[in-house]
Structure formats: C-alpha cells, structure tokens
Amino acid sequence: xxxxxxxxxxxxxxxxxxxxxxxxxxxxxxxxxxxxxxxxxxxxxxxxxxxxxxxxxxxxxxxxxxxxxxxxxxxxxxxxxxxxxxxxxxxxxxxxxxxxxxxxxxxxxxxxxxxxxxxxxxxxxxxxxxxxxxxxxxxxxxxxxxxxxxxxxxxxxxxxxxxxxxxxxxxxxxxxxxxxxxxxxxxxxxxxxxxxxxxxxxxxxxxxxxxxxxxxxxxxxxxxxxxxxxxxxxx
Numbered sequence: 001x002x003x004x005x006x007x008x009x010x011x012x013x014x015x016x017x018x019x020x021x022x023x024x025x026x027x028x029x030x031x032x033x034x035x036x037x038x039x040x041x042x043x044x045x046x047x048x049x050x051x052x053x054x055x056x057x058x059x060x061x062x063x064x065x066x067x068x069x070x071x072x073x074x075x076x077x078x079x080x081x082x083x084x085x086x087x088x089x090x091x092x093x094x095x096x097x098x099x100x101x102x103x104x105x106x107x108x109x110x111x112x113x114x115x116x117x118x119x120x121x122x123x124x125x126x127x128x129x130x131x132x133x134x135x136x137x138x139x140x141x142x143x144x145x146x147x148x149x150x151x152x153x154x155x156x157x158x159x160x161x162x163x164x165x166x167x168x169x170x171x172x173x174x175x176x177x178x179x180x181x182x183x184x185x186x187x188x189x190x191x192x193x194x195x196x197x198x199x200x201x202x203x204x205x206x207x208x209x210x211x212x213x214x215x216x217x218x219x220x221x222x223x224x225x226x227x228x229x230x231x232x233x234x235x
Contacts, residue, residue, distance in 0.1 A: 001025060001047055008055065019048075020062040022080075038081040045087035065093060074104050102132050140166075140174055145185065154193035 004025070008014060019025055027040050035043075045061075052059040063079060070076040075091050078084045085091060090107030094117075101117040116132040119125070129135050147160050157172040164171065175194055179186040187197040 001044065001051075004048075005051065008057075014057065016058045016060065017052075018060045018062065022061050022063040036081070038083045041081050042083035042087050045083060049087065049089065061088070075106060101126055137174075140170070141178065144171065144174055144178065148186065148194070148196050154189055154195050156191075156193050 004017060004019070008017065025044060027044065048059050048061070063084065065077040066079050068077070074093055074095075075085055077093065078091070088107075090105065090110055092106075093104045095102050095104070096117075096119065099119040099121065101119060103115045103117060105115070106112045114132040116129040116135040117126040118129055120127070143164055144160060147163055148155065157168050157175055160166075160175070161168045161171040175186065175188075178184055179188045179194060179197075183197075185197055186194045188194050
C-alpha cells in the first residue's frame with residue numbers, strides 16, 4: 001500500500017491506478033494480521049477504497065476467479081473470502097469463449113448488466129458490441145428471418161425450432177415480436193403459422209391496393225426485417 005501511495009504522490013495527475021494482480025499487495029505470512037482471511041482482505045480493500053475517495057481517483061484491482069462455477073451467482077466465483085465481494089464498490093468479471101466475451105457488472109452505484117464483446121486476435125483488442133441480451137436477441141432474429149427466406153412456405157414455431165435447434169418457447173416469443181406490429185416483417189396466419197409479410201399489389205394478402213408511382217405502375221413491397229438486411233421489391 002505504501003508503494004501505491006508513493007507512486008501517486010509522484011504522479012498526482014493520475015486518475016486511475018491499476019493493481020495487477022491483487023496478490024501483489026495482499027498481506028502474506030508474518031505481515032498478516034492475527035484475524036481471519038476475511039479480516040485481512042477486507043482491511044487492505046478498505047484502505048484502498050478510502051485512499052481512492054480521498055484522492056478522487058479510480059482504483060482497479062485485477063484478481064482471479066475460482067475454477068468451480070456458480071450458475072446462480074457468477075460473482076461467487078471470485079477467489080478469496082466474501083470480503084472480495086463486500087468491500088469493493090463495483091465488481092466485474094470477464095468471461096470469454098474463443099473470440100466472444102462477456103463482462104458481468106454489479107455494484108453500488110452502477111446498474112447490474114452484462115456487456116458483449118468481440119475479440120480480434122490480430123490486435124489483441126476487444127470491441128464492445130452492446131448489452132449481451134440485446135446482441136443475443138438480434139442474432140436470434142437474424143436466424144429466424146434467414147429460415148423464412150430459405151423456406152417459401154408457412155412455418156410453425158415447432159418447425160422453426162427444429163431447424164434452428166432451439167426451444168419452441170423461445171422461438172414463439174421471437175415470432176410474436178416479429179409479427180405484432182402493422183409493418184412487421186412477419187405475418188401470422190391460421191393454425192399459428194407464419195410467413196414473410198407482403199403488402200398491396202396483385203399478390204398482396206392484406207387486401208390493400210398497391211401504390212402507384214410516376215410511371216403509373218403499381219408495385220408490391222416487402223418491408224425490411226429489424227436488422228435492415230433484407231429488401232424485396234417488385235415493379
């Protein structure tokens with residue numbers, strides 16, 4: 001801790017101090033107090049927190065997680081005593097699978113959220129894609145729309161689920177989202193089946209007449225889906 005304070009006094013304009021890793025400043029052996037592991041960890045973290053508040057700067061501590069996982073609370077995977085969760089103002093855990101990563105965030109002054117990242121092996125950098133939930137939903141929408149473009153027929157939620165290897169429940173929810181608005185990319189027909197929506201013209205199923213352009217021709221159009229990657233026009 002004294003090393004950190006000495007460094008800061010030499011660099012008073014610094015706004016962020018990164019401790020990589022926590023074990024470097026954690027008391028060991030004879031330097032430990034007579035208390036428990038919790039007491040020792042909480043003491044050093046509390047001291048760092050007070051120092052950060054006094055100097056109005058951020059202190060980021062890099063630490064490790066356990067090999068065992070906890071699906072109910074990912075922050076229980078933080079190595080050490082419960083002081084590692086109780087003392088800091090904010091907790092963040094980064095998990096990666098190949099070039100895809102997720103940053104789990106929880107804290108006193110921040111909203112609990114999970115952010116999605118994509119890695120680039122050539123640069124070693126990670127790019128923020130957005131909230132993980134939104135990214136996953138967007139990908140699911142794209143997958144479902146691709147199925148409809150590949151199958152020129154009415155499709156049931158079960159058939160789409162079988163094609164994508166997903167649950168009927170999750171597919172049904174997304175189909176509802178993709179068909180509930182008037183200009184939605186999908187239209188629900190009888191027997192709970194869906195198809196790409198079309199409007200107007202000779203083949204339009206909505207009963208509305210086609211629009212007339214300057215050339216006097218009527219045309220049908222199929223609205224783009226939610227990711228704006230599909231357009232189909234017929235004149």
